Amino acid sequence: MLYSLLEKSTKNRPDTIALWSNDFSCTYFELNEKVKILSAGLLKQGLQKGDRIASYLHSSPEAIQLYFACFKIGVSVVVINPFFREFEINLLVETAQPKLFITERALYENIKKLIQPFSPIINHYYLVDFASTDGSNNLLPFLDLLNTNYTIENIGTDVDVKGDQEAVIQLTSGSTGKSKCVQTNHNQKLFNVKAFESFNFDHNDKFLVISPMNTMGALDFHILPAIQYGATICFLSTNTTNDLYIKQVPPILYEQNITYLNCISSTLRNIIKEINNFTQGIYRKNMLRYVFVGGERFPDLYYENAKKCLGMYPRELYGMTETNGPCAITADNPPKCGRFKALNETIKFRITNENWEDMPHNTSGEITIYSKTIMTGYLNDEKTTQQVIKDGWLKSGDMGYLESNGTLNIVGRIKQMVICNGCNVNLIELEETLLECDDVHEVCATSVPYMEFEKPVVFVSIHSFSSKNIAEVEQYLFSYLKKKLADYKIPLYIRILDKLPKNTNGKIDRKMLKDRALEESIQD
Template sequence: MTDLKPWLKCYPEEIPHTLTYSNEPVQNYLKNTAEKNPNKIAIHFMGKEMTYQEVYSASLKFAAYLQSLGIEKGDRVAIMLPNCPQSVISYYGILFAGGIVVQTNPLYMEREIEYQMNDSGSKMIVTLDILFPRVTKVMPKTALQHIIVTAIKDYLPFPKNLVYPYIQKKQYGFSVNVKHEGNQHLFAEILRQPQKALQEHEFDFEEDLALLQYTGGTTGFPKGVMLTHKNLVANASMCEAWLYKCKKGEEVVLGFLPFFHVYGMTTVLILSVMQGNKMVLLPKFDMETALKTIEKQRPTLFPGAPTMYIGLLNHPDLQKYDLSSIDSCISGSAPLPVEVQQKFEEVTGGKLVEGYGLTETSPVTHANFLWDRPRIKGSIGVPWPDTDAAIFSLETGEKLPAGEIGEICIKGPQVMKGYWNRPEETAQTLKDGWLLTGDLGYMDEDGYFYVVDRKKDMIIAGGFNIYPREIEEVLYEHPDVVEVVAAGVPDPYRGETVKAYVVLKEGADVSEEELDQFARKHLASYKVPRIYEFRNELPKTAVGKILRRSLVDEEKKKWQDEEQIKA
């Protein structure tokens, strides 16, 4: 086996090569933990705490209410919330009701919400009061039948719950008053009502979907990744095995990664509930609030993205805060700079290592070892238990030996069932049991993997996946834009940032500011280009296809030249 999987020779004896998975759906782990440790704190949210029994009871009540509104097994229900107690209750409540969760980014604008609701066929959505106007505008164009509205203040302690609405009104310039009637429902009112009867469902652990998590590429709009109960339970169990020095039920986990991102959902939400750990949640990653929270709540585990670690390290008042409680961090979503890793470990005294994964793999497939093994510079680490990985030739499709560059392919219980309603794209991505990642890399003799480039043109900025075509579609709607191509260019903070290369109509006079305002009306803020470059023409092939890659290469060379000058 070690000949076929050389990385197994590197495993510490504490990490098993293969795991046993209990044949239970995701929501059962909340039930199990609540029954074993009902009074254990599950959530800390801006001063408010909830026990596992309270979260479990609220989830059951929410589930029964969804069923009373007509939710049946397999129906999709969207969650459009930041990290807060309501997002946890909604997530498990939807699963207890037999539904499939559709995670939706709260930053989405109307056209993005409309697309995802229509593609998923979601019947209901849970969202914030400040997002209510945005969602109601698209409801008539979708299959949405009901909207459940909550507010951050609903789970804040006194007197924050009284003050927060005024802060929110000042920040957003408006307040929303929703009544609990018709197809509009108040989350707080639902949980005040008596428990309704809950119909229990049988679940097929391997086949039934728990989640539609949206991702995409340059060939089209975002796709719904179908993740089963087994996919999610398997990946969380692998994470548990990797963190073998952590004490089950005693860890305090920072929930700064949003749950609408699959990495935050698996490594914070599911794993914490599975182990009975305490989650410390913030609705928004604000550097100063984060530092204060770390000092006060003394977290031990901090799954994050490089931009989070970079932001904290660069805060001017960093030295004022005690971050020494942090013991273990696995960085995901984007490449982790070595200097960030070293500095963060110096500041905290904990361990920070890089991992790798995709939405299609629930998401983690590789990571470096946290303990008992030397770090390997520039590597994404080795495959997790029960995970097979290989490098395949782009030309022949054959498996390549160590040291040769090809496409990284993955096989394991965390690999998705496929793309929602996209059999052709599923067939292109899943071949003979292998998931084709679209990332180019190589494996060394010891089984450590390295990513050298992406076959896809997807942009990863600040841990968010951004799809060029989506941006281009919006900018093409501007009456003065003739041609446009969006690409990821190097950025020292975000890893990559979005740049738009634009060709305007002859005689048109459009500024960067005008295009920026136009884009912000239709795109989430993290997708909006940070840089615009106006050109007379764009590089193309003989048949007229715009050469995005040549623009990216041009930008990389410019960046490298600037770095050399600085050095």
């Protein structure tokens, strides 16, 4: 199944560089040899088809080796982002119940206090940067799993992996609600890979992985498509500060002739800033063929600047963890924010009400998706699964409308619509209006109870924070909004912060700011 992607590329392009970073590279042949040894090593430890392994790693060769070794023997990967918080790690491990835990020293130190609750579940913790045992019965070096004496043949076990075999357990971000564990099988991931066929990738392409490898964005938008086409995966170490991390992008982009770049909106804006610094504001030709942006809306006002810097317009992709990758792409050229068409003919959209009934064209409702990539369900949560999946259709939690020609317009998350004294207020509209101000860097609009209804409130970060008079900036932003929006859309207050908090996917942590706003409203 998924391992066949690597097997095929190894057969066709054994000497092509599969993985590259500043201090590491390997060919497809070398990667596949590691994967075969590791898969045998896992079987030697007693792992069986249907078992689960937790992967809690920074971006590294071992992260990819582990993915494909598990795919080869029918073991699921429980994907733990290295920037997850304790409650997210707890949720994944307690729900998925992995038998082994693969991590590294620094990350192991982060979760030491969580180890005791996990102990009855997990047999061993393997550290990729650990040379020998420390006397502990369950703390072992990852190299123990890479014994060259291990082969599938001499262990005497060959595993037949079918398409409906579980492949990955991933966590939804929970930015607007409760985090859940998404369960996905091999077929669903393979159909996601097929969705990239229209882009004509080949072995000459180079995919730059911006997000941590242990994320949906890396696995579904980079690793699996790149391996399918025998392309090169270039990656950055995520074990560094965010500022230094982004500064690494421009040199790699130009020196390694990157052809594929995909990241969330706020990250792309920061990359463009660093590219301008790197090139001193002068356009320098790159080898990019595709620049995709997703995860957050990319407002129209940024497109021209992006084209000036990158030589092309970024194209928005729309997808979610539950769809295992993208299901829609920008409908227009030049692109317009929030307007999409299906990525291929197998993907379909409906706009439905809360009873799953279709809404007329140009009428807002919940975006409902049909795709062969849609998840198996939420692990151990059949009730919620049945609420969002019916007859192969998935309720997305996003609001939008369909034009008569099939173009999908995304308005925003359902929970980003506020009813204020009988009137609908779109928090996305409020955010994008504020982003048009030169001083504004990032915006998050949320809401709090106000009298008998809801009222929007806004958190903003601005450029050159220390040099601004905060009261004057707030007053200016209020005045600006009153010129652009109806009175009922004006927020109760605007709060200026030095920076907005981010979740583990690099997006603005809306839940944290919502909680802060509610706490402040109670105190008031």
